[in-house]
Amino acid sequence: MSTENLHNDEAREKLKDLVNKIDVGILCTYPTDQPYVHAVPMSRQEVDEEGNIWYLFSSESDTFKHLKQDNKVSILFSQVSDYSFLSLNGVATVSQDKARIEKYWNKFVEAWFEKGKEDPRIRVMKVQVDDAHYWDNKTSKLVTLLKVAASAVTGKKLDIGREGELNV
Template sequence: MAEKNMHNQEALDKLKSIVDQIDIGTICSFSQESPYPHGVPMSRQEVDNEGNIWYICSAESETYKNIEKDPKVSVFYADPKNYTFLSINGTASLSRDQDRIDRYWNKMMEGWFEKGKEDPNIRLLRVSPRDAHYWDSNSNMIVNLFQMLKATITGNTEDIGKEGDLNL
């Protein structure tokens, strides 16, 4: 894979494109009671103009309780079919901004919050990336296998894809 580090708007566009493409990321929060991270899959609501990734969570969840004590998080996105991956480290913040909750609310949320969008346990989780790293082949598995075989024969890894740091 060729290395292509990205900065500023280009990095933000790449982050947004991968998160929007994959949607579900595993958010890992950290508990003082365990040396291991607590990971849960969550669907993103939005990547804003600053690169913050927004989710809806419950104030009763372990993720929420962990972040209240330690805002450090890692988020992992993976699309193995297309060989696209994203690893993010950052800080999380929690809020109850009703305007934003109204904007993000959809029918699927009703399965998680029985009292609707006025449920007192609804919280917004905002992840602000500090560093991120991506792997992206821009093609499907069959093309990737062909490109890897070709790279093995020729030694040219440019066609396999790109990976690098996203400096936001």
């Protein structure tokens, strides 16, 4: 596996590509009264031009309660079908930005908020990414598996993918 650290625009573009391709990530918050992280699947609304990731969620959720105690988050994305993975850490800010709620409103979100866009529980979360690490392959899953098998049989190291830091 080769290393390819990306910076600035390239890093933001890679982050955006991976998050948009995978969509649902496991969002981890850090409750101060529990020994372990709290993890929930979350579908992103947008990755903006600065590399911030946006979500809609409920003020009645454990995630909201935990963010009031500690605004650090980690998000893990995994697309096993093509060996694409992303792990990131950042800081979340929460608002009730009506323009963002309007922008992100869709049928999927509507299922979570029966009172519609005016539901007082709706919160907007912006995750500002502090650091991120990715792993992906350069070829299809089948070719990657064949390269892994060939490496095991021959003992030769074949370049099966890339990984690196994303410095957004």
